[in-house]
Amino acid sequence: MKQYLDLCHRIIDEGVWVENERTGKRCLTVINADLMYRVDRNEFPLITTRKSFWKGAIAEMLGYLRGYDNAADFRKLGAKTWDANANENSAWLNNSHRKGVDDMGRVYGVQGRAWSKPDGGSIDQLKKIVDNLSKGIDDRGEILSFYNPGEFHMGCLRPCMHTHNFSLLDDTLYLNSFQRSCDVPLGLNFNQVQVFALLALIAQITGKKAGTAYHKIVNAHIYEDQLDLMQNVQLKREPMPSPQLHINPDIKSLHDIETWVTMDDFEVTGYEHHEAIKYPFSV
Numbered sequence: 001m002k003q004y005l006d007l008c009h010r011i012i013d014e015g016v017w018v019e020n021e022r023t024g025k026r027c028l029t030v031i032n033a034d035l036m037y038r039v040d041r042n043e044f045p046l047i048t049t050r051k052s053f054w055k056g057a058i059a060e061m062l063g064y065l066r067g068y069d070n071a072a073d074f075r076k077l078g079a080k081t082w083d084a085n086a087n088e089n090s091a092w093l094n095n096s097h098r099k100g101v102d103d104m105g106r107v108y109g110v111q112g113r114a115w116s117k118p119d120g121g122s123i124d125q126l127k128k129i130v131d132n133l134s135k136g137i138d139d140r141g142e143i144l145s146f147y148n149p150g151e152f153h154m155g156c157l158r159p160c161m162h163t164h165n166f167s168l169l170d171d172t173l174y175l176n177s178f179q180r181s182c183d184v185p186l187g188l189n190f191n192q193v194q195v196f197a198l199l200a201l202i203a204q205i206t207g208k209k210a211g212t213a214y215h216k217i218v219n220a221h222i223y224e225d226q227l228d229l230m231q232n233v234q235l236k237r238e239p240m241p242s243p244q245l246h247i248n249p250d251i252k253s254l255h256d257i258e259t260w261v262t263m264d265d266f267e268v269t270g271y272e273h274h275e276a277i278k279y280p281f282s283v
């Protein structure tokens with residue numbers, strides 16, 4: 001929690017105002033933040049200075065792991081986060097690649113599970129990683145990348161958290177996750193949970209111990225219409241101890257994740273928090 005609060009204070013103290021063309025809003029911005037999460041100690045990085053809807057964050061991650069490309073599938077899992085980007089952004093609504101209501105296009109999980117090869121067919125990056133790690137192999141290229149500039153025009157948004165790089169040292173699994181752009185009041189609350197849960201889940205299905213997850217953010221910002229709530233409400237509150245995440249131990253394979261896992265298979269204990277804050281969301 002301290003590293004999250006330090007980042008919020010740093011943006012307010014040192015941030016530079018940047019005009020954002022896509023949303024038409026100004027963002028108070030800093031460059032580079034390095035966060036880390038002790039998955040081995042189960043210090044679940046849930047924000048305590050407001051109520052965090054962590055289920056939506058894990059549901060979104062599950063949707064990525066399944067390769068979903070449709071906001072309706074995300075909703076069925078419990079994440080409403082793609083509704084606006086799939087259905088309310090005028091550039092995407094007018095894009096000829098959009099297949100209809102709720103289509104997100106070739107974003108995130110589509111790239112992770114079905115990256116198109118120029119010579120035909122597709123690559124399942126996640127399956128290769130899980131297969132290797134399960135056999136104790138780390139080829140120093142256990143990389144799940146959603147960042148495919150050749151297909152940006154076929155999706156509603158470029159991925160923000162775009163690359164997850166796994167590493168094995170003996171039987172301990174590590175994760176480095178890279179994020180190019182972060183809406184700190186809204187997105188980070190989700191992204192911290194996702195990095196933590198991704199390492200915990202992949203360690204579990206590959207039979208490894210979870211180690212540390214490292215989360216690198218490049219452009220960290222607060223939108224102009226969020227600043228007052230952050231500065232005068234959320235940052236005035238005292239943080240509370242971190243809760244713990246529990247994952248159903250029956251989840252043992254990628255096939256399990258693809259077929260029957262739901263949000264009922266995740267539980268958080270010891271979550272004390274201040275009341276919710278409704279931050280404005282920019283499409």
Ligand SMILES: Nc1nc(=O)c2c([nH]1)NC[C@@H]1CN(c3ccc(C(=O)N[C@@H](CCC(=O)O)C(=O)O)cc3)CN21
Nearest residue numbers: 053056081082085183186187189190277279281282283
């Ligand atoms: N401007 C912007 N910020 C983001 O964080 C963001 C995007 N766009 N577009 C793509 C995804 C969607 N994400 C989202 C979208 C909505 C919430 C949100 O509304 N969260 C609320 C409540 C969520 C709930 O009830 O489940 C919150 O208070 O955290 C969070 C992340 C993260 N990403």
Ligand SMILES: O=c1ccn([C@H]2C[C@H](O)[C@@H](COP(=O)(O)O)O2)c(=O)[nH]1
Nearest residue numbers: 022158160161181182183187188191
């Ligand atoms: O996982 C996510 C997804 C998105 N965001 C935020 C970061 C930005 O505020 C917007 C994306 O806008 P770009 O113009 O494409 O950078 O969404 C996030 O924080 N986390």
